[in-house]
Structures are given as structure tokens and as C-alpha cells.
Amino acid sequence: xxxxxxxxxxxxxxxxxxxxxxxxxxxxxxxxxxxxxxxxxxxxxxxxxxxxxxxxxxxxxxxxxxxxxxxxxxxxxxxxxxxxxxxxxxxxxxxxxxxxxxxxxxxxxxxxxxxxxxxxxxxxxxxxxxxxxxxxxxxxxxxxxxxxxxxxxxxxxxxxxxxxxxxxxxxxxxxxxxxxxxxxxxxxxxxxxxxxxxxxxxxxxxxxxxxxxxxxxxxxxxxxxxxxxxxxxxxxxxxxxxxxxxxxxxxxxxxxxxxxxxxxxxxxxxxxxxxxxxxxxxxxxxxxxxxxxxxxxxxxxxxxxxxxxxxxxxxxxxxxxxxxxxxxxxxxxxxxxxxxxxxxxxxxxxxxxxxxxxxxxxxxxxxxxxxxxxxxxxxxxxxxxxxxxxxxxxxxxxxxxxxxxxxxxxxxxxxxxxxxxxxxxxxxxxxxxxxxxxxxxxxxxxxxxxxxxxxxxxxxxxxxxxxxxxxxxxxxxxxxxxxxxxxxxxxxxxxxxxxxxxxxxxxxxxxxxxxxxxxxxxxxxxxxxxxxxxxxxxxxxxxxxxxxxxxxxxxxxxxxxxxxxxxxxxxxxxxxxxxxxxxxxxxxxxxxxxxxxxxxxxxxxxxxxxxxxxxxxxxxx
Amino acid sequence: xxxxxxxxxxxxxxxxxxxxxxxxxxxxxxxxxxxxxxxxxxxxxxxxxxxxxxxxxxxxxxxxxxxxxxxxxxxxxxxxxxxxxxxxxxxxxxxxxxxxxxxxxxxxxxxxxxxxxxxxxxxxxxxxxxxxxxxxxxxxxxxxxxxxxxxxxxxxxxxxxxxxxxxxxxxxxxxxxxxxxxxxxxxxxxxxxxxxxxxxxxxxxxxxxxxxxxxxxxxxxxxxxxxxxxxxx
Numbered sequence: 001x002x003x004x005x006x007x008x009x010x011x012x013x014x015x016x017x018x019x020x021x022x023x024x025x026x027x028x029x030x031x032x033x034x035x036x037x038x039x040x041x042x043x044x045x046x047x048x049x050x051x052x053x054x055x056x057x058x059x060x061x062x063x064x065x066x067x068x069x070x071x072x073x074x075x076x077x078x079x080x081x082x083x084x085x086x087x088x089x090x091x092x093x094x095x096x097x098x099x100x101x102x103x104x105x106x107x108x109x110x111x112x113x114x115x116x117x118x119x120x121x122x123x124x125x126x127x128x129x130x131x132x133x134x135x136x137x138x139x140x141x142x143x144x145x146x147x148x149x150x151x152x153x154x155x156x157x158x159x160x161x162x163x164x165x166x167x168x169x170x171x172x173x174x175x176x177x178x179x180x181x182x183x184x185x186x187x188x189x190x191x192x193x194x195x196x197x198x199x200x201x202x203x204x205x206x207x208x209x210x211x212x213x214x215x216x217x218x219x220x221x222x223x224x225x226x227x228x229x230x231x232x233x234x235x236x237x238x239x240x241x242x243x244x245x246x247x248x249x250x251x252x253x254x255x256x257x258x259x260x261x262x263x264x265x266x267x268x269x270x271x272x273x274x275x276x277x278x279x280x281x282x283x284x285x286x287x288x289x290x291x292x293x294x295x296x297x298x299x300x301x302x303x304x305x306x307x308x309x310x311x312x313x314x315x316x317x318x319x320x321x322x323x324x325x326x327x328x329x330x331x332x333x334x335x336x337x338x339x340x341x342x343x344x345x346x347x348x349x350x351x352x353x354x355x356x357x358x359x360x361x362x363x364x365x366x367x368x369x370x371x372x373x374x375x376x377x378x379x380x381x382x383x384x385x386x387x388x389x390x391x392x393x394x395x396x397x398x399x400x401x402x403x404x405x406x407x408x409x410x411x412x413x414x415x416x417x418x419x420x421x422x423x424x425x426x427x428x429x430x431x432x433x434x435x436x437x438x439x440x441x442x443x444x445x446x447x448x449x450x451x452x453x454x455x456x457x458x459x460x461x462x463x464x465x466x467x468x469x470x471x472x473x474x475x476x477x478x479x480x481x482x483x484x485x486x487x488x489x490x491x492x493x494x495x496x497x498x499x500x501x502x503x504x505x506x507x508x509x510x511x512x513x514x515x516x517x518x519x520x521x522x523x524x525x526x527x528x529x530x531x532x533x534x535x536x537x538x539x540x541x542x543x544x545x546x547x548x549x550x551x552x553x554x555x556x557x558x559x560x561x562x563x564x565x566x567x568x569x570x571x572x573x574x575x576x577x578x579x580x581x582x583x584x585x586x587x588x589x590x591x592x593x594x595x596x597x598x599x600x601x602x603x604x605x606x607x608x609x610x611x612x613x614x615x616x617x618x619x620x621x
Numbered sequence: 622x623x624x625x626x627x628x629x630x631x632x633x634x635x636x637x638x639x640x641x642x643x644x645x646x647x648x649x650x651x652x653x654x655x656x657x658x659x660x661x662x663x664x665x666x667x668x669x670x671x672x673x674x675x676x677x678x679x680x681x682x683x684x685x686x687x688x689x690x691x692x693x694x695x696x697x698x699x700x701x702x703x704x705x706x707x708x709x710x711x712x713x714x715x716x717x718x719x720x721x722x723x724x725x726x727x728x729x730x731x732x733x734x735x736x737x738x739x740x741x742x743x744x745x746x747x748x749x750x751x752x753x754x755x756x757x758x759x760x761x762x763x764x765x766x767x768x769x770x771x772x773x774x775x776x777x778x779x780x781x782x783x784x785x786x787x788x789x790x791x792x793x794x795x796x797x798x799x800x801x802x803x804x805x806x807x808x809x810x811x812x813x814x815x816x817x818x819x820x821x822x823x824x825x826x827x828x829x830x831x832x833x834x835x836x837x838x839x840x841x842x843x844x845x846x847x848x849x850x851x852x853x854x
Binding site (some may be wrong): 010011013014018020023025027105125253255256257303304305306307308311339462 | 636637638639640643647650651653654656661667680689708710711712746828829830831835850
């Protein structure tokens, strides 16, 4: 087959915003002859280029797949509405930036599932790419649609659209999938044959090979494989040793500014903390570190190969990195010499980190961010957020005395067991911080400005709160207004921001939805929903119409308490975290009982079964 | 060997959709990749000492853009050209560099630009018709357009900024305007704005096919000069 290159001319590109999002050819873009490879993979990010090009996972998999001589991985993003209009007007299919090839011509079309509110964009991109939206409408010769990423831990809402999911980390399993694909192609089997073969790879979930049975009340009775050669459960894949897998240093350098337009060094995966609301804290266990030597090497080679002027350390809680002082010493020396700036997000504020930030902060001291997550000690204990008001006061005083006068505090409202005192506690905490800074000497005592931000708690699969009802929209909104009012009456030094509760409600439905939700996503998309994560496009009304047309009640998914004995839509996915442990954590939450972090001791969450990382370092007990 | 260099580069079709500030960043990163001994500004946020002649807007291709770069150590201009080209993306080529010693930098020296604007109209015209439009256009004493200035949108008379203008026909409804326009820090007239004013004047609806910058000039003693000729005082 001769590869066809679409022509996108100036009559389109001069009439859309930021046309460089659609032209590719960036520095380090991989160039191959499509006729020279056996497998063509279109890696799709279901959001705008500026968001997608900031995503580290895509860079890693792009690099890993393109290292194979037999495979060409290319990129596609959700076109902004102005571009979509032009493409549809002229019947031009959505194409990849590398070779301007329509998505429908690929062997694989892969989506990364970073947030639930991007699901309608997946449907839209398939449609724009000329691929049937429903998996069972795809015929011989059409691409296999594959998806992975954090939202794949509950793949069910997308089960109708995706041929196969990758559960867990992709670096190794993607190679196994490609090998199996080549073997399948060489064997000349039917489409189903590949899905059957793939389902036997650990970490691959093929939804069409499982049937879901429901009770009359809408809850699930059972999820069963269609035949005995399909595994009952799909176990999450992880990379045992991060130093052993490739990490890209030749990342693509976009021409236009992106959200994270810098080198991102992934310091470690996982988090030792185990905050009970936090899905990332459970689904990436166990903590596995990259060595600081390897990271320093990567920093240098990345700057050489990209010319980037900024490096950022990436992880869930960078302060927990065991070799942080060594790494920072090395990086500071190198970045200063090379006029590269170093940013250290997600650091806990203490003497060490402030000293560090003092050293690396070339720009003016702007803001510091803290995430107490709840306003009272009681509720912080419920969510296992092991910080105290005293810790916070001490940290904020340190920060203010060091010249950081803008402090942002993140909270959640609607957490399990929350009372009105906890909500008011958020305002009180802000006021306590301002008052305690008055004790500081001289110039700093009145300079503190605080921004309080609340998001709405969304219960997520594979957390101890996976059985919890989400707070109602109305109740969340009342709490937001109450808090706003409370703050306004007490002080002018605090700014308050909050999230749209309706968007969080929908996120909650999609996060814990079952297969029936697929119909709703499809209906909402048909009604024109896309870019739902963007305020200017989000239409709550259209989504609610979609639910009612499909005869489904969103509250059944968002606001219902599940029994511990209920079969959950994601029960056939084995994340390596035991349900027993999550249940115990949920019970401890109600007692306000803290669980120690992985560095202090093991709580036998199940991740020890992977026999790697912190699990083989920390003591049991 | 020189410490401050003036270089000329071109931008082709492949990279014409990049905005001016993105072009600056593109050069900064290429220079970093090339590990050239560029000088940095002092202070908290060190920036490379590089100055560009005239901004390039989205859609513009060019044969002759200029920039001045200050280095921390002496470098041979030809070696500079060779190294830069290894680290610049396809679509941008540096073709020449010379020593720069003049007091003024390139941004202060540029005063005029020559453009070739290709556009398609909604109705066919004869070459006489387009010629007479150009004639009438140039015959006007005032051509007032709304132009973005530092103080917001202002009505500006662009007639004095048009030094010469001619047109020819390329296809039944495709035309080429050759324009020589005032450019630079003061009194810059963008080619797309000129085309807009021209079409507005004669009720033509046009779609830009391409805008190409053919040359930039500096002026000294009422003479147009190639910017390389004014790199020394």
C-alpha cells in the first residue's frame, strides 16, 4: 500500500488559531518511511495539542515504540473546534502530525486516558479519523483501538468503543502487544484472533471477551470471560526497575508554547503516603525510584538534545525521594552552568526544601502551594493526610519569613464524614495562618496573602473510598457559598476559588460507571459534547438529557453508597492492591485511624506481591 | 573572528505557521543545542543576547531575515553558519554571517521591506483592471486604516508607508502584489494590512495564498542598503 499524505493548505491553516498545532515537523519528531515498517501506531491524546504535548506518558511510549525498527509511532491530538470545522467542511480525516496519514490507515490507534472528561473527545477523534466508533462495527483491515492510562483502571464506561485496554504501565507490555500483532498478521488470522491472542498478555484487557450480568436493581451480578481460555482477572503491569527501561531524552520540542514546555524528569513512580481519597496513591504502587546518577545523566543529555531552558522534577511527592539532596546538588551545579532553570514542584515545605528553593529560584519568589485537603484535624485523619495544623503553621511561617508571601492552599469539600465544622475549618485554617504570621518580625508580619481553593471530592476506584457516595451537587454548592460568605466576613487577605460541582458530579459518574454508561457517552457526544473539561464547552444540560434518553440515573453512579459485598464494575481488574486492604482502610477512615506510610512500615496493601521497589526495602509489621 | 555577529536566514513553507515569539524561542533552543558560546543577560532570568530585525507573523515566508547575536567568545562567522544549520529545524536556514560592530542593532536599523503577496479574488479580473486599481490606490493622498499601535487600535494613514506597489496576474483570479513598504520599529506596515486596505478600497474579496518577504533594508543618507552593509559604522 502506498502511503498517502494529506495536503493541509494555507486556506485552512491561515484561518485557524495557532496553526502550528496542526503541522508537526517539530525538533526531534521521528521521521520514518511508513513503507519500511510493519506496524503503524497513531498515539492519540484526546485533548488540545498544548495539553497533550505536555504529557510525559506520551513522550515515553513514543520513544519506546519508535526505537523498534519495525514500528512507527505517530501523534494526533483533538483538533480545536475551529480546525474541526474546517476538516469536516472539506471532508479531511483527522491525521497524524508525522506523515499526515488519516487515523483509519493505522494498525493501532491508541488513546491515553488521563481524565474522564476527555471521553467524548475520543469518540469525536475516532469519528474524525474515519473509524467506526463502536468496536463491534470495526471490520478486517481497520485499526485496533487501544487505550491505557490512569482512567483505564475502570475501563467499563469505554468498553463499547475500545478494542483493548492496557492496565498499568506501558513500557514493556506495548512491545509484547506489537510482537503479538506481527505474529497474528503473519498467521493471516481473522480480527478476533488478535484480540484473543492479546487477552493472554498480562495487563491486557479485551472488553468484548467478557460479559457483564446485572441484577434488576442495576447492580452487577457477575463479570465473566466468554470462554475458558480468557483470564478471569486482568492484572496490572508494572515496570520492576525504572532504570532498566528507556526514558526519553530526545523529546519533541514544540514550536508553540505548551502547558508544561520543559524537560520533565520522572524521579519515581508511586507514592508512599496512602491518602485515602487519592487514586494515584494506590494505583501506582509500589514506589520505585530512578537512581540519582541516571537522573543526572538524563538531565544533561536532555538539555543537549532539546535545547530546553527548564527542567522540572516530576513525581507525586518529590520530597519523598530518598536521594533528593544528592540529585539536587548535581542538578544545581549543572543547571547553573548551562543557564537552565530547575523547578521542583510537589515539595513539602521544610528547612531543606526552602533552602533548596532559595538556591534554584532565579525568578522572583512567587507562590507556594500546600495541600492540607481538609480543614480540621479530625477530617485530615479520616483521609490519612498525615499533617497537623502545627506543621502547617510552621511551614507557612518558614515560607513567609523566607520571602514567599503568596500561599495557595488546596482543599476538598464533600469528603466522607464531613460536617459543617469541617467546611468552616477551611476558612478558620486560613485565618489561623494569617494570624500566626503576625508574630513574625518586621517586614513580613502583614505580607501574607492566601488563596484557598476547594475541589469537590470524587470517589475513585481502587481507593478506600470507592464504595462512598459522592456529596450531592446542591450540598456541595451550599458548602461553597457558605465558605465564601464566611471568608468574606472575616478577612480580605484570603481569596477563595472553587470548582464547578456539576463537572465533578459527571466525573464521578464516569469514574465509577459500568458498561451501560457507554451509551450515555455516545449520546452526549451526538448532542455535541466535546472538550467537556473546558468551561467554555461543558454543557451539563446536554449530559443530563443524554442520561434521561438512555434511561439511566446518574445519581445511581455518583451518589449511591455501595455495599462492601457489591460486585464493582472494575472487580475483574486486579490492580495489585487487595480489596481487603481497601476495606480495612475504609473502616479505619471512619475511626479516624491513621495508617503509616510505606517508608515507615508495610501495611500489606497487596503491592508487595510485585516484589520490587519500596516493598523489598521496608520492614513488615 | 568576531564577538558580535549579524546573520541572515530564510524561512520556508514548512515553518511559516509559527508566530514571532515562538520563532525567538526556536532560535534560543537551537543555539542551546548547538552549544554556541552565546552571551547572556545578567540578572535573575538570564536571556540570550540576540536581536531580530523584524517580527515575522504567522503565514509569512522569507528569504532574508536578519538577527544580531552577541557571543561570550570570538567565533568565525562561517563556523557559526555551519553550526547553526546543524541545529535548526528544516525550513530555517542561515546563509551568511558577518561581524557586527555598528552601534545600532538590527532592530534599530531596519527601515523597509519588500514583499510578494499572492492572493486569490472572489471574481476574475483582467490585468488592466488590477493595474488601474494599483494606479488609483497610489494616486490617493490618504489611505486610512485602523492599525494596532501601542495605544490600541488607531486610524493611521498608510499612504506614506507605501514606497512602491505593482501588480501582475498569475491566473484567472490569482494576482501578485509586489510591495515595497516602510518597516521597522517606527512606521511598520504589515503586508497583510496593505492587502486588506487595497482590497477594501476596491471592494475585492481576497484570500491570501502566500506572503513572502523578499528583502529587508536599512537606510543611510537616503540610500537603501542591505543590512550587511551597515553592520559597521
